[in-house]
Amino acid sequence: MKxxxxxxxxxxxxILDAAARLYRERGLSGVGVADITRDAGLTHGGLYRHxxxxxxxxxxACALAFDWSIPALEGSEGDTPLASRVASYLSPVHRDRPGEGCPVAALAVDAARAGGGLSEVFAQGIERNIDRFARVIEGLAPADSAPSAQGRARAMAMLATMVGGLVLARATADGRPALSDEILATLREQLAAPSPGA
Structure with a gap:
């Protein structure tokens, strides 16, 4: 049947949707072709036709995962767009659902080990995230000019802190849930505070 x-x-x-989610949940080496095709409702052999x-x-799949962006937190009345996104990224929900979240926090180590083409996919995705986050920091619309060097530097520092914090929170969630929650809460408070001179 055609x-x-x-x-x-x-x-x-x-297949791409299933792979993007499963890779973020289990890591690149924790997912086989059969897992992906089964999740997509297809047969194992069909993958190589695509x-x-x-x-x-x-x-x-990793490039698709970078279409994810930090959502503004629902019901964050009074929060700035920046504070809302920081709170959303550093939330227990994001920590507990890696398959639906940031590909960097879930797969950066795998990408570094893989190198080559995957490293380039991550470089492009991270570059886009820095630009998008710098625009949020500076309150720029997509059609506005590029963020300033200062906004870009602040975006890099904040994103690196957020990714690292989320990785630490995930690593400690089962062993010490209170520590995991403390990491998220502390970073939400620190990063949502206005920058000096603002």
Missing amino acids: VSKAQTAENRQG FASKDALVRE
Whole structure:
């Protein structure tokens, strides 16, 4: 039975969506092709009709994961857009659902070990995140000019702190839940405070 172009595209997207989520949940080495295709509701053999190799799938799935951006926290009345995003990123919900969140906090070490093409995917994604976050910090719309060097530097420092904090919170969540919560709360408070001279 021949599959339509629309169904083929839908199957391919289903594989990418499943892979992007599963890789963030389990790491690159913790997910096999069978896991991805099963999650996507397809057969194992079908994957290679859509992707030249597992490495090609990994690169595309990680690139798709970078479409995720820090959502503004719902019901954060009175918070600035920056404080709302910091609170959302450093929340217990984000900590506990890596498959739905930031690919950097979930996969940066895997990407560093893989190098090559995957490192480039991460470099592009991180660059976009720095730009988007610097725009939030400076209150710029997408059509506005590029963020300032100072806004970009602040975005880098904040994102690095947030990613590191989330990684620490995830690493301690099972062993010492109170410490994990303390890490998130402390960083939310520190990062949401106005910058000096603001």
